[in-house]
Amino acid sequence: RRRCGDGPHLRLPPSPWALPVIGHLHHLAGALPHRAMRDLASRHGAALMLLRLGGLRVVVASSAAAAEEVMRARDLEFATRPVTRMVRLAIPAGAEGVIFGPYGERWRQTRKICTVELLSARRVQSFRTIREEEARRLLRSVAASSSSAPAPVNLSELITVYAADSSVRAIVGSRLKDRDTFLAQLERGLKLFARLSLPDIFPSSRLAMLVSRMPGRMKRHREEAEAYMDDLLREHEESRVADGGKEEDLLDVLLRIQREGDLQVPLTSDTIKSVVGDMFAGGSETAATTLQWIMAELMRNPRVMEKAQDGVRRALAGRQTVTEDDIGNLHYIHLVIKEALRLHPPLPLLLPRECRRTCQVLGYDVPVGTIVFVNAWAIATDPRYWDKPEEFVPERFEHSEIDFKGTDFEFLPFGAGRRMCPGMAFGLVHLELALAGLLYHFDWELPLGMKAEDLDMTEEMGVTARRLKDLRLVPVVRVPVPVD
């Protein structure tokens, strides 16, 4: 065990052996970052570990106590996010939304608009019809694909479409002319943002900037996204005049707040465009990934599947379909979702924080500018906190107070503290509605010849830790899906 040298006066967290120039990057090669970091941390017994990834200094918190210090005791010191060189090319300083907003008055105001106006319980409720329509569309697609004889459907694909369409309709409305372009652009942006490129890893290297193709891609993405968003904002302003009484989508709300102008810091069109991107980035893939993991775990655990289906079918006996009125009664479904978020948090390292002031965590110094990851997945699967952590047992939450509201630091799928996910209610209701429908209307079988233990559970890291292989299952209709 060695310490990264930073002057004798600082007591830095322990650090594995490093190579010149690349630092600890080789320790992460070939494995998913949250898994490689967990293995490194447990090998070195380091609840707090310092890594050097090229020119970046990174600290990883891998115990509940370390997470609690970062996100509660020292939350203010870690309340900002790092902005890499490439992200900066796409989002100029001052144009950030909530996700990348530097901690300060403007971010606080934007975040408040999110929690009070965009993602509040009342607003989430206002999109109920959209969600129910999109959930029915998902169920109909499942039913249609096996209408003549039971056959495998690509459930991953259908779930992804459900989450994207439902989010896009809530964010920019149902009348989007060019929905496919919008989605394609958002998805391309997300992919670019999720990567750490050479110039990000070596932030002071001019050579890295010259040899990498990322800067060009980022700039092109920015120009295209900018032009598209400008049109979108203009269309929304025009349709407001033409269509006074319609239900507001999130972009309408942002434009109204901008017009009303009663704010400490003016809400600029640049910020609005970034927040629109944030809502999609935060909302779509997280829910889609989680729902796919849930279905995969249920297939591997027939006892849990049977209990979940039984619960839904009893609660809805005789009903045509599931609505959001029913969701509150589906106790076991809530436990299933919790357990899936424990084993498969879509953001296993949460989103990175950045240290704003040199401070101490677990007695170690963390210098200003350090990037901080909390390995929420490692903590949520750590045998020190969880009995049989690798097993999918929703009952573990039955008589337990542990919840994902950001106060139990062994279970943090939505993060904690000032930067905690503001879209929890929005995300959960999407999950619950679709899951209840999939379990109410269909029995599920594995493709011919496949056994539960053959189901490939390998992860890949995109924006989220999602399934490497699409989930293909055979639906057998139990309760026909109503046609509109």
Ligand code: HEM
């Ligand atoms: C299953 C669903 C979801 C999960 C598991 C999830 C998880 C997370 C996590 C782990 C963070 C980082 C928290 C931290 O740094 O402490 C985050 C941040 C965020 N999430 Fe979510 N999220 C979900 C759904 C949503 C939805 C539906 C939206 C919006 C429509 C959303 C919007 C955001 C935003 C804007 C942030 C950045 C907050 C900030 O930096 O202040 N999320 N989310």
